[in-house]
Amino acid sequence: MKQPGHDSDALERARIHWDDWQRSQPANQNVYTDWGDHPTVFRAVMRHALGGESENFFTFLQKNYPSCATGHALSLCCGDGAFEQQLLERGVFFQITGLELSPERIAQGRARMSAQNAMRLDFLEKDVNQGEFGKCLFDVIFAKAALHHIQNLEGAFDGMVRSLKPGGLLVTIDFFGPSRFQWTDLQLQACNEFWREHVPPALQREADGTLTPLITRPRVEDMVLMDPSEAARSNELQAMIYKYFDVLEDRALGGALLNLLLYGHRVNRFDAMDPVHNDVLERAVAKERNLMAQGLLSSDFRFIVARAKPWWRRFMR
Template identity: 30%
Template structure:
């Protein structure tokens, strides 16, 4: 007889209250991503998807954080990259003329060692630290800019991390976020499931085949929250935007992703580059994706946001 699955709230509660459970989940997270990110076959397939995304100009509606920060005229000197991995983000900021030096933090020791090596070989003004972002303590009023991209949906202790980021920023500093903010642990709303299912049923097979995962795009459904690909996957993703609003003010933002997660995953994008007809289908789907968010039909699952820290007296 199988045991009853835990609800998302119960999983979060256990991770926050039981140190041993947290360690178990963290170990599973490390094992999953160490294997996934080191898979050369998957990396090759993702490159094809990324090339298709460039052809289709997938991110054309996003704002350039590089241009915005460069225009701050010397205000951005020292930056922090959280979830730095092997160091690509901070190296790119320097290449784009943003900041004079950076500090990177990640829990993955191997990735940090790679980042250190690249920085040393190229004499880059970047330092590194291995730390768990759920428990990290950041230096107060140290940074002009903090980057937090594509990892917040794996953070359990959001309250702690956002408070630390707020404390680490100078009063006129910036926080940049680009992340998944959809339903926690992929427990999609009925309306999102209905709309995405009906759209997928209209598409031909070639646009419903994910070449990265090597399988058909799955029928939208709510997975068992205790059996996701990694233990911290989307652990509190639905709380990211509300938690941000307590500590920060929005300067610029792009919210999207009403249907994109299910209908336009990276693994299907190559199928839309074949000819003008397939590109037109892609354009219609992009339009629908943004329209459903802009008109309030569905909440976003993707957010690109530049923020500034609130004054202490304005924090609720």
């Protein structure tokens, strides 16, 4: 089935978007790319999701899934492979094949790789929507901020399961929130109220002194024009994983409030060494967790580890 926006024009626009994004990075002076990069927020997320501030995704996988350390992983939408290099250096996986649409991102990744990593990290320029990953080749499918860019979920998930060896795992850290960033009314209200009432006035202003606009729901047409792959069917992802895989871990990382609150360049206004800024962020974390506990907000970001089901069990749901 042809998915909305999954055509040659959309594919080319997505490729151009990520080529341009990669070229912009050397000039980008931001310390953090998104909400989860901020160390105060990251520690709080680890505390709630993985049980301690000293934990992280690397240590969790090493402790609980040590067989990954000798495994070959296929990393979907790997970009320039920076995170994949960290996975190799930390011994989480032994070998990684990175699949990426943007030739510019692949070129940057290859140029940066050490000779040692080049032996264990390879790139494939391919569209993840095709689901052509081979058969019984990989021990792990790894997807960081990747699944929410897939438009042809059915084809991609069929391909993932085919490409895994028996007992193979899916490991994903991804966005599972509203498709095309169609934030709920409650998300927008919680974010903008917190921004106005708790963020120091100096942080509410742009470099030129003007007030930063409040977060609004983007138009779907603008989202598709910017990047046809962005959050294409993200709100369907969790159900799709449970259909194709037996879920072993499903950890709520949050983000329904924090992602909006710290969206774009906002996150870099919060100095990780400033106790006032950190106090604001901790209160934002507490607010988000309280709304999640009441069932008013879901977790837009999740960390999931799952084992592929036999083919016949995918039809028993």
